[in-house]
Amino acid sequence: MIHFGKGNLRIPKFERPVYVVAGGLTDYRKRYPEKNTCQLCVEALRMAVEENDLKVDPEQVRRSVNWCVYSQFADHFGDQLLAAAKVHDYLGFDPLGNIEVKTGGATGGSGVLAAAQAVASGYASCVPVIGWERMDEVATKVGNSYIASAACKDFESELGWMYAAYYALMAQRYQFENSVPRETLARIACKNHEYACSSPYAQNPGKYTIADVLNNEIVSHPLAFLECCVMSVGAAVLLVCDEETAHRFTDQPIRLSAICGGSHTLRTADRRAMPILLLPNETEATYKEYFGSRRTDWPGFSSFLASRMAAYLAYHMAGIKDPLEDFDLLETHDAFTISDVQTYEDIGLRPYGRGREFIESGDAYYEGRLPTNLSGGLIGTMHAVGATGIFQLVELLWQLQGKYDKFHGDAKRWTRYGKTKPADWRSLQVKNARRGCAISHAGTGSHVTCAILEKPS
Amino acid sequence: MSIPWPSTVIEQLEQDPFVIRNPKTWSHFHSYGGWGRFFNALRQSKLMGTRCRNRACGEKRLWLPPRCECPDCWHEMEWAEAPQTGRVFTWSVVRYPGELFKLPPGTPLISVELEGVCTKLMSWLKEGEPQIGMKVRAVFNTQRPTNTILDLAWVPA
Structure with a gap:
């Protein structure tokens, strides 16, 4: 879609308000044979209904549910088609209707979008979104092949059978066009690994120096292992409700003021040039000097039109004028350091070509202007694909409710996962956070959702 | 009558948790469908793309990978030969490829303009060191084709 018609850019609206009231997670591990997928999903659901200070008991939640959304990326991994039916049964939700959503890495975001649509339209009033991925049934190399099956199998998958390589192609071009120092990319990896140190759920926490990342082994030039997301097993649950149910369940409902989706070609190769779609905080003057000998077109290999489209719709839907000012928290889909910088630009934190400044200025850090991926993100904490977009919103929900410490700092919670709370544990609770944004992202930008959560005023 | 227990054993790898090994060794019979002409042409050392036939359509350029129908107007497309020299738009050397990769680790992947x-088009560089902007020409695996996109590669021009 190069030339937009009026209908193509229609701003979505909910017929009635949508809220999120509770979230649940498992811990995330590279290998988790101790629990089968059904157990992991039950565990996340139980945390949602038992540990979120709800005013009703779990049985009353069960009696309120009237639709379920399931979110799993790859049947290949779980080796179980119609897995949603099995999970739905083990969660005890039969014979309620349900739907399974699949949009690659953005599956979790799309699952929440589907639940929001159900609630906003009046179809349902109480919808748990349950996501998971079981990536440990095959060797890592086979896992990478499975993931690369989500590239074009006729013209691209054979070229590496490795998604990191497809991002590496974008990284090289982005670097050529924008000359981002390797150190800046390394800082993103250090930041997210470090924030993961505060999370009992995290699979890959660590305190690394920039030198550690720069000297780390390369997966596909220029991306090093420490700059790539983890491959995880685990589940996440988010409870989405209408206003009446939300107030019945909790004194701290958080409003889902917008969630919108965008898309672009599965093959990065097929992305033709078009005029930049401007966000509310940009004008044509923003890009007067953008194009030149190295930057010849947009979105090219350096930008994600799907992210820009999702942000454009969500910002207009929620009345966001300037994301850097209007958001207090952000969760990005940091599958790779490079895609994070690309995303900063796509969602308007900096104009195109200047994404590096979001990191270099300190904005992206805890106590910066817009703390990003305090959860540890995909690099530090988890990428159990079908659960990821849900996990991001659960972490945002807890932050907005002021419950970061409750869900990350309780020593018993660390013990539950066979871990010891670190002696130097630090709280990453953002004080007085009112509004957060989460980006769920698939492929090399094939599907993206942008969700905005806010405390009702 | 008594049916004997199965003779095939599924190997147990761990006792607690109980982990078994499920082997998977079957084939998929995949058709390239309308894109088959592209793969047949590679054997004649030809690079075939498609162009929209609809005169009213705004996109006059060739598509490579080819498409049978134009995504802009849904009209049928026609086949035409694409140039066999171009420039490297971007590259990466893949050190840890996934299972099924038929080339050695360290093979440079390229996108060609x-x-x-x-x-x-995404492809691979058969000779030389990749650099953005370098001129390359197409080479074809006609002797022992893999029947995949790997039968097309590029070398410095």
């Missing part, structure tokens, strides 16, 4: 083509 071709004049008159609206896409930037």
Whole structure:
């Protein structure tokens, strides 16, 4: 879609308000044979209904549910088609209707979008979104092949059978066009690994120096292992409700003021040039000097039109004028350091070509202007694909409710996962956070959702 | 009558948790369908793309990978030969490829920019060190083709 018609850019609206009231997670591990997928999903659901200070008991939640959304990326991994039916049964939700959503890495975001649509339209009033991925049934190399099956199998998958390589192609071009120092990319990896140190759920926490990342082994030039997301097993649950149910369940409902989706070609190769779609905080003057000998077109290999489209719709839907000012928290889909910088630009934190400044200025850090991926993100904490977009919103929900410490700092919670709370544990609770944004992202930008959560005023 | 227990054993790898090994060794019979002409042409050392036939359509350039129908207007497309020299738009050397990769680790992947083509075809560099902007020409695996996109590669021009 190069030339937009009026209908193509229609701003979505909910017929009635949508809220999120509770979230649940498992811990995330590279290998988790101790629990089968059904157990992991039950565990996340139980945390949602038992540990979120709800005013009703779990049985009353069960009696309120009237639709379920399931979110799993790859049947290949779980080796179980119609897995949603099995999970739905083990969660005890039969014979309620349900739907399974699949949009690659953005599956979790799309699952929440589907639940929001159900609630906003009046179809349902109480919808748990349950996501998971079981990536440990095959060797890592086979896992990478499975993931690369989500590239074009006729013209691209054979070229590496490795998604990191497809991002590496974008990284090289982005670097050529924008000359981002390797150190800046390394800082993103250090930041997210470090924030993961505060999370009992995290699979890959660590305190690394920039030198550690720069000297780390390369997966596909220029991306090093420490700059790539983890491959995880685990589940996440988010409870989405209408206003009446939300107030019945909790004194701290958080409003889902917008969630919108965008898309672009599965093959990065097929992305033709078009005029930049401007966000509310940009004008044509923003890009007067953008194009030149190295930057010849947009979105090219350096930008994600799907992210820009999702942000454009969500910002207009929620009345966001300037994301850097209007958001207090952000969760990005940091599958790779490079895609994070690309995303900063796509969602308007900096104009195109200047994404590096979001990191270099300190904005992206805890106590910066817009703390990003305090959860540890995909690099530090988890990428159990079908659960990821849900996990991001659960972490945002807890932050907005002021419950970061409750869900990350309780020593018993660390013990539950066979871990010891670190002696130097630090709280990453953002004080007085009112509004957060989460980006769920698939492929090399094939599907993206942008969700905005806010405390009702 | 008594049916004997199965003779095939599924191997147990761990006792607690109980982990078994499920082997998977079957084939998929995949058709390239309308794109088959592209793969047949590689054997004649030809690079075939498609162009929209609809005169009213705004996209006049070639598509490579080819498409049978135009995504802009849904009209049928026609086949045409694409240029066999172009420039490297971007590259990466893949050190840890996934299972099924038929080339050695360290193979440079490239995206190629071709004049008159609206896409930037992903491929691989068979000789030389990749650099953005370097001129490359197509080479074809006609002797022992893999029957995949790997039968097309590029070398410095």
